[in-house]
């Protein structure tokens with residue numbers, strides 16, 4: 102007899118969602134979280150896209166600690182002196198459902214409390230060392246030399262899957278699979294945020310991604326700004342490969358360069374940095390998805406590689422929640438049949454395949470090659486800057502034809518014209 | 533016969549986020565995260581080390597609000613056997629006198645006690661009164677500001693850190709020991725013990741359980757009157773940024789402003 106039906110390692114959105122679902126269905130659940138309280142270890146701030154929380158709590162839109170509804174979405178290319186943006190605002194984003202900005206300390210705290218209320222035992226402030234095996238079957242977890250047993254272990258440990266690696270169920274991460282995300286929470290009054298981002302109320306939110314084509318040494322990184330009620334989440338993501346290739350790069354230096362950009366600085370002027378954190382991001386897409394389940398275990402969320410960034414949106418929490426729920430449902434099914442082997446848990450993969458989790462990853466396969474291309478980071482920004490400068494300036498010369506301007510602008514892009522055309526074609530196909 | 537150890541702990545707000553309410557002159561603890569008072573972590577560890585050697589039974593007690601439960605569970609997750617939360621609206625607003633009296637009454641109610649541990653002082657009020665106060669109310673010996681303690685052949689030994697050196701005192705139980713912050717390296721909670729702690733849960737005692745007259749506790753039992761309080765505004769510093777390559781320039785400027793000299 103195991104001590105618990107299910108032990109879940111990690112109380113991020115993936116683990117906590119699985120715990121809520123399982124405990125709600127009457128399973129005995131132990132949710133173990135390194136942070137105390139849950140959420141204190143997590144890079145806080147981001148956009149939770151979609152309505153995946155609906156399967157955790159039907160009343161989530163009222164009950165969960167959401168910050169603002171994203172009704173304004175931007176994408177900007179930044180060069181040293183210019184900013185080229187799409188600023189999409191639409192009342193229809195409400196109907197079509199975009200997302201909410203969230204602060205992770207609050208969201209994770211709320212989720213863990215829900216798990217506890219549903220009957221899960223939440224052990225925070227504890228780091229699990231590894232999985233415990235008997236023959237080829239996972240029988241629980243090991244911590245400080247003790248073994249705690251369960252029929253199933255759900256690994257929800259996030260982007261740095263040390264338990265999985267230490268237990269030999271996945272390989273060490275490769276540089277190409279990971280990126281570093283750094284983030285700051287900058288405090289500003291609600292009213293100031295509304296004014297600076299042109300928001301008509303404190304419920305309306307702005308979220309924007311930035312292609313940072315101007316960083317010192319030509320380092321490629323993607324930035325973001327999200328508005329919370331009384332703060333701004335600002336940060337950037339840089340691939341490990343890019344870090345290594347520019348071995349003088351320091352992530353805090355990059356974030357300073359981003360903040361000092363002439364069109365970013367006024368947005369955060371007078372703000373107080375309340376929190377700073379750095380965290381791993383899985384960048385590898387489909388090819389870095391490890392073994393998802395086996396005898397007595399399932400892997401969910403970031404730990405399973407379920408996140409992606411295409412330079413315009415950075416998503417992971419929605420996949421984390423959806424995969425946590427899928428694992429919980431599979432565990433419930435396995436319990437009914439009393440079959441906790443790989444075969445008994447195989448419905449997990451089927452659930453993922455039929456949901457947006459694996460479908461998105463398949464659809465965006467190879468996207469990271471585009472995301473980190475010279476074309477995105479230098480080609481398009483430089484070309485657009487030159488094009489718009491020619492279009493929007495007046496120097497007494499006769500105007501050239503658009504096509505000629507475009508071709509001339511391409512010449513300013515730092516990237517050979519031929520490569521630009523090939524890359525653009527590739528990018529359109531991939532997206 | 534099992535050695536009975538009591539550890540008194542207080543939950544205090546973490547960090548600098550504590551602000552003083554300008555109207556009521558009380559600490560606004562709402563914003564900050566609550567943690568175990570740092571010295572009390574060392575007191576717990578001191579008790580656990582005696583338990584490791586003698587198999588003593590440890591009870592941790594705190595007088596505080598219901599949410600202090602998490603701190604007590606945390607202590608049990610490290611190896612403390614039992615936990616008692618002394619909680620009652622009547623205890624609110626206590627100064628060090630009724631705090632000590634209430635804790636002393638609790639300890640008496642619990643039965644036998646051989647060694648009582650406390651932290652040297654709390655980080656939020658830092659009077660250092662409560663430990664010695666409890667010893668006085670119970671009429672036990674006491675050793676304050678200790679860095680180490682042990683039990684041998686029926687005696688309690690404690691090493692006190694003094695300005696001129698160290699002093700080792702030998703005492704007959706029952707006795708009270710206050711422990712210096714950073715006296716030792718507190719062990720971590722383990723999952724096994726945490727599960728056991730959550731299953732076992734804590735005990736709660738109220739004013740009625742202690743059988744104390746209400747005028748002895750809380751604000752009513754407190755001789756101290758806080759007449760006024762001032763907050764000291766932080767001085768705004770100019771602040772200036774230097775890049776890594778500009779360190780020589782920074783050094784020059786510091787010398788020029790007579791902040792450092794070479």
Ligand SMILES: Cc1cc2nc3c(=O)[nH]c(=O)nc-3n(C[C@H](O)[C@H](O)[C@@H](O)COP(=O)(O)OP(=O)(O)OC[C@H]3O[C@@H](n4cnc5c(N)ncnc54)[C@H](O)[C@@H]3O)c2cc1C
Pocket residue numbers: 540541542557558559569571572575593594595596626627628629631635649650651652653654656657658659660661662663756758
């Ligand atoms: C703004 C302000 C001003 C105050 N001014 C005064 C004042 O002038 N005079 C006065 O007497 N009081 C005053 N108090 C109240 C008082 O300081 C504390 O609340 C008090 O009761 C505990 O004392 P301490 O925190 O200084 O503990 P300390 O005596 O510093 O704590 C030493 C040890 O005693 C133990 N201990 C302390 N409190 C508890 C507890 N509740 N439960 C279990 N163990 C405990 C712990 O082991 C701790 O490490 C004031 C409080 C505030 C908020």
Ligand SMILES: Cc1cc2nc3c(=O)[nH]c(=O)nc-3n(C[C@H](O)[C@H](O)[C@H](O)COP(=O)(O)OP(=O)(O)OC[C@H]3O[C@@H](n4cnc5c(N)ncnc54)[C@H](O)[C@@H]3O)c2cc1C
Pocket residue numbers: 110111112113114115116133134135136140142143144146147148149150227228229230257258259260263264281282283284336337338380381382401402403404407408415416417418419421
């Ligand atoms: C800078 C940055 C910005 C991002 N922005 C967004 C965004 O806007 N929108 C979005 O959807 N996603 C965003 N993401 C991605 C998102 O954060 C992740 O996809 C998501 O958090 C994954 O959830 P998870 O539950 O799988 O893992 P996590 O949230 O990482 O949770 C894992 C939990 O497990 C705990 N843990 C780990 N190891 C152990 C152990 N051994 N024992 C006990 N506990 C353990 C950790 O403390 C942590 O609480 C961003 C990520 C970064 C770094």
